[in-house]
Amino acid sequence: MIEVYQQENCDRYASTAKALEKELMLKTVSAGSFSVPSNAFNPLRHQHDAMAIIDHVAALNPVSKNLKIGIVQVDIYSQGMNFIFGLADPLSHTALVSTYRLSGENIHKRICKEVVHEVGHLLGLSHCSDTSCVMCFSNTVEDTDRKEQTLCSECRRKLEG
Ligand SMILES: [Zn+2]
Numbered sequence: 001m002i003e004v005y006q007q008e009n010c011d012r013y014a015s016t017a018k019a020l021e022k023e024l025m026l027k028t029v030s031a032g033s034f035s036v037p038s039n040a041f042n043p044l045r046h047q048h049d050a051m052a053i054i055d056h057v058a059a060l061n062p063v064s065k066n067l068k069i070g071i072v073q074v075d076i077y078s079q080g081m082n083f084i085f086g087l088a089d090p091l092s093h094t095a096l097v098s099t100y101r102l103s104g105e106n107i108h109k110r111i112c113k114e115v116v117h118e119v120g121h122l123l124g125l126s127h128c129s130d131t132s133c134v135m136c137f138s139n140t141v142e143d144t145d146r147k148e149q150t151l152c153s154e155c156r157r158k159l160e161g
């Protein structure tokens with residue numbers, strides 16, 4: 001089971017839930033909306049610290065043992081990266097995806113791929129060298145467009161093994 005939290009005014013639940021159920025065989029629940037915490041904003045970068053938002057999402061329902069994912073519209077970064085599409089924190093079982101840099105005509109597909117990718121990390125999968133596998137690392141939206149929403153046979157074997 002995974003709890004899907006969205007930044008207010010985000011409406012990505014239906015498509016991402018379908019992708020998670022189809023690709024990772026996870027039951028999903030729409031767990032409500034949240035405001036991005038102000039402490040996550042870095043005024044020097046004009047971006048939000050992904051880990052600070054993950055901590056916030058993880059704390060929304062602290063007793064829950066379910067996986068959690070947050071979907072936000074703000075630009076996010078992590079240490080050493082100019083920007084990221086998403087991040088996963090296995091310790092808190094919580095992932096985050098930003099739609100900010102995924103815009104364009106493929107935005108729905110891109111969001112689904114990045115959501116499956118980050119939740120794949122929560123389930124223990126690492127990056128995959130197969131450029132069509134959803135677990136391949138995306139540096140650009142072109143990378144995201146090139147990969148499929150599905151796991152390659154090797155990653156699927158690891159997940160089911
Ligand atoms: Zn990754």
Ligand SMILES: [Zn+2]
Binds near residue numbers: 130133134135152156
């Ligand atoms: Zn793979």
